[in-house]
Structure formats: C-alpha cells, structure tokens
Amino acid sequence: MEARRRGDTEAALDALWAKHHSGLGRLFSARALDELALRASFDLDLLVPERIKQRIQPGTIPDCERCDDICCAGLENLVSLRLSDIASLIDLERTDLIQRKKPRFPESLLAARPHLQELTHSELWRTLPVLRQIGESHICAALSTELRCTLHPRWPLSCERFPYTLKAARREVVWGLRCPSQTSSSENVERSQEMFEATVDAYNGRVRDAVLLKHARRDLDELGVGQFLIGPKEDPFEDAAPQLGRLPVMP
Numbered sequence: 302m303e304a305r306r307r308g309d310t311e312a313a314l315d316a317l318w319a320k321h322h323s324g325l326g327r328l329f330s331a332r333a334l335d336e337l338a339l340r341a342s343f344d345l346d347l348l349v350p351e352r353i354k355q356r357i358q359p360g361t362i363p364d365c366e367r368c369d370d371i372c373c374a375g376l377e378n379l380v381s382l383r384l385s386d387i388a389s390l391i392d393l394e395r396t397d398l399i400q401r402k403k404p405r406f407p408e409s410l411l412a413a414r415p416h417l418q419e420l421t422h423s424e425l426w427r428t429l430p431v432l433r434q435i436g437e438s439h440i441c442a443a444l445s446t447e448l449r450c451t452l453h454p455r456w457p458l459s460c461e462r463f464p465y466t467l468k469a470a471r472r473e474v475v476w477g478l479r480c481p482s483q484t485s486s487s488e489n490v491e492r493s494q495e496m497f498e499a500t501v502d503a504y505n506g507r508v509r510d511a512v513l514l515k516h517a518r519r520d521l522d523e524l525g526v527g528q529f530l531i532g533p534k535e536d537p538f539e540d541a542a543p544q545l546g547r548l549p550v551m552p
C-alpha cells in the first residue's frame with residue numbers, strides 16, 4: 302500500500318497537538334477550567350492498540366471487487382472530517398471538497414440508527430465540516446467515475462479504517478455491519494493490521510480534536526483550518542433531502 306505522506310499543515314497540526322497533548326499540562330494551564338469542563342463531557346483517554354482486542358481475524362479486509370454496494374454514496378454515509386483530514390485537504394489543495402453545512406437527519410432515521418444518532422448529537426459533529434457530496438445519489442465528491450477514491454492514500458481517517466469499528470466501551474475492534482463483503486487471506490495480514498491501527502487512530506483523532514478545539518482555537522485559525530469550522534453561534538445544519546434510498550445497517 303502506498304505510504305501516507307504528511308504535508309505542511311498536517312505537520313503543523315501535529316506540532317500543535319504535541320504542545321497540548323499532556324492532560325496534566327492542560328490542567329495546570331491558564332485554561333484549566335475549560336479542561337475540567339471538557340473532561341466532564343468527553344472521555345479524553347487516548348487508546349493504545351496493544352490494549353485493544355482485535356475481534357477480526359487477521360488478514361480480513363473488505364472485498365470491494367465482489368461487493369455491489371457503493372459505500373461512498375448515500376446521505377447516511379456522509380463523511381465527518383477530523384482536523385487532520387481538513388489539514389490534509391489543505392495540503393492537497395482539495396478544500397473544494399470541504400462542506401461546512403451538514404444535513405439535519407430526520408429523527409425517525411436517527412431513532413433507527415443509534416450510531417448515527419450518537420454521532421450527530423456530539424459537539425464534534427456540530428463543529429467539524431463534512432466531505433462534500435454531489436447529485437441526487439449523494440455521491441462523495443472525491444469518488445472518480447471509475448469508482449476510485451481520488452484522495453487515497455491521504456483519505457479521511459474514517460475511510461481509511463472502514464469497516465473496522467471501535468467499540469470504545471468494550472475496548473475492541475469489530476467488523477462494522479455496514480460492510481457486507483469481506484475476504485480473508487494471509488497476504489492481507491499487513492493491510493488488516495494497518496486498518497486495525499487506523500481504527501484506534503481515528504478514535505484518538507476525536508480526542509485530539511476535542512482538546513484542540515477547546516485549547517487552541519486561535520492557533521487553528523492561524524493554520525487555515527479554523528475557517529472550515531462552525532462557530533458556536535452558527536447553525537451548521539440544513540434539512541436533509543429525502544434521498545435516503547438504501548439504508549445500511551449501522552454497526
């Protein structure tokens with residue numbers, strides 16, 4: 302697999318995280334009250350892969366060649382971007398793919414999709430942008446007409462690990478039910494390990510985003526990332542089009 306290179310904005314974001322990484326440092330900073338408020342609403346414990354149970358057999362990856370689904374399309378498959386995804390899109394000069402407005406999913410859909418409900422009720426979902434979709438079928442704007450991801454290998458973290466899914470409370474990684482097709486082979490062991498680690502990284506990315514949004518909002522503006530974030534007084538939502546079509550089972 303082609304290596305994922307890091308650009309200048311991603312590197313600057315890493316440096317910002319290095320500055321705010323220490324929970325003790327944040328507690329003894331001038332923003333201690335913000336840190337306490339954040340801790341009251343968000344689990345800031347970072348996970349390490351060695352302490353996460355891998356419930357997927359090594360060498361198991363999605364079998365996209367034999368799959369008749371297109372998981373890169375559909376309103377319900379909208380990609381929520383992390384700060385590192387935004388930084389990467391800036392470095393790739395693909396900020397045209399970033400969309401600040403996001404759909405207000407119907408309550409009936411959210412009731413049937415607990416995972417989606419959990420996501421959309423979070424402050425991170427409200428604040429962070431999404432990847433633009435196009436057309437009535439809501440196809441990801443990064444998908445080529447040959448059905449290839451034009452961002453690969455610097456694709457969003459949630460795409461990199463899909464369909465591997467972290468069950469944080471149980472500290473385990475499982476196969477997400479949204480993906481119906483898989484293949485298993487010893488040749489894929491390295492790739493499956495990468496996906497496992499990407500799954501843990503994606504979770505830790507949420508923690509990192511929560512901390513940086515609370516402690517380094519002005520620095521994010523200076524990096525050029527802040528312009529894509531939703532301000533506390535802004536309404537980031539718009540009503541979702543009724544084009545929900547085929548709805549996958551959420552993990």
Ligand code: SF4
Pocket residue numbers: 363364365366368369370371372373463464479480481482483
């Ligand atoms: S649903 Fe799974 S197997 Fe199908 S295209 Fe998506 S990742 Fe590949």
Ligand code: SF4
Pocket residue numbers: 372373374380432441442443444445449450451452453456457460
């Ligand atoms: S970024 Fe790539 S992998 Fe992710 S939804 Fe878009 S086309 Fe699919």
